[in-house]
Amino acid sequence: MTIRERIDASPMSPYQWLIIGLCTLLNALDGFDVLAMAFTANRVSADFALSGAQLGMLLSSGLLGMAAGSLLLAPFADAIGRRPMTILSSGLAAAGMLLSATAHSAAELGGWRFLTGLGVGGILACTNVIASEYSSKRWRGMSVAIYTAGYGLGATLGGMAAVGLQASFGWRSVFLFGGAITAAVCLLLVALLPESVDFLVSRRPAGALERLNRISRRIGQPVSAELPAGTAAAAGSRTAVRNQIATLFSARHRRVTVLVWAAFFTTMFGFYFANSWTPKLLVAAGMTESQGVVGGLMLTLGGTFGSLLFGALSTKWNARAVLLWFTVLSAVAMVVFISTASFMAVAFAAGVVVGMLINGCIAGLYTISPASYEAPIRSTGVGWALGVGRLGAIIAPLATGALLDASWTPVQLYLGVGAVLLVAAAAVWFLGGTSRTAAPADATQAGDAGADDAGAQGPTVGAGAAHRH
Structure with a gap:
């Protein structure tokens, strides 16, 4: 059996549930981000003397960034790896949140909100796949459901935090708090998040077998003497990214x-x-x-x-x-x-x-x-x-x-x-x-x-x- 077949057929290990937990935590950042802006909207409007239309554009900038992140960053996850793109996207989201706290105009805040959304969009495109790939066949639906529930958890806790923080320290503190939390999660990813097993098998980057065996040991599976049979796909180039997007519209897909x-x-x-x-x-x-x-x-x-x-x-x-x-x-x-x-x-x-x-x-x-x-x-x-x-x-x-x-x-x-x-x-x-x-x-x-x-x-x-x- 290949490692993919063993993951599908075996009970979930504690390490696999840890991976699901990390993905859930990242999804909660999406919920926090959306509610944080909604709860600070009145004070931001007062500070910058915004009209209703200007506030609407500001609220939409994060969603536009998320759409752009999903469209533009996701292909690079298939080219260079889900793990590095998840970490990079988390860094973008953290930077966007922290820089939002420094904004001195609605246009500047809108730009940083777009950057935050760009990172969140990249995170979601990667973590949805990672949560699915590290789940067994029986528990895949439940694992992804737990991951999805992270949005509501982040929205609830983020809204509560936003109310308390801005009442005591002003609206900028909400974004500082969100940026600090996101940066801390980014460090957790560096320490704990593995690469996608399916990426290692299909793309075969340097050291793929050693990385697969290290993952196998952590999830309680036997190591392999060689990679599964197949032809490695080219990765890490602009051509690879363009080809992935084009493949979505091939006759097959x-x-x-x-x-x-x-x-x-x-x-x-x-x-x-x-x-x-x-x-x-x-x-x-x-x-x-x-x-x-x-x-x-x-x-x-x-x-x-x-x-x-x-x-x-x-x-x-x-x-x-x-x-x-x-x-x-x-x-x-x-x-x-x-x-x-x-x-x-x-x-x-x-x-x-x-x-x-x-x-x-x-x-x-x-x-x-x-x-x-x-x-x-x-x-x-x-x-x-x-x-x-x-x-x-x-x-x-x-x-x-x-x-x-x-x-x-x-x-x-x-x-x-x-x-x-x-x-x-x-x-x-x-x-x-x-x-x-x-x-x-x-x-x-x-x-x-x-x-x-x-x-x-x-x-x-x-x-x-x-x-x-």
């Missing part, structure tokens, strides 16, 4: 790429619509302002458990099937939620369900997307999918505002978003027909057509292998 992108864009659209506009739309639907805020918190409460629920279900059933149900039920729950706004207790209960399901959808996409691409282009594929998803996150609030100006009612908006989520469900459904051909039997043969076993080369989807699709 084009259909997978379009479907994964459609699923990410529409799901992120629904996620950010619900989390950005729910309090205001509930007020428009008849609730008081305080009730609208509570309704928004119900979504957050449900989201805390949604990804973990997905992970638990994926240990018993195929992850793609679980994701399909979550997506369809999210669309239904959206309509039920807004339709029951006049019945407060029912609406709040429905809000918990909406938050749970839509966050479970994010966990599901994080679980199945690495399995859609073979090892040499996996970070590129996941990173570009995340980048496209971020575009959906940026467009959702803007489109909702425009439709409200065009006299759409809250019920019409939630119906529309429900329809968008059904598009995501259709994309997930059709992805079932691509899993067998999305990855070759040998991860090192990235360009070969005709390979037919996704399970032999790297992470497979959920509790069952991709051949069950």
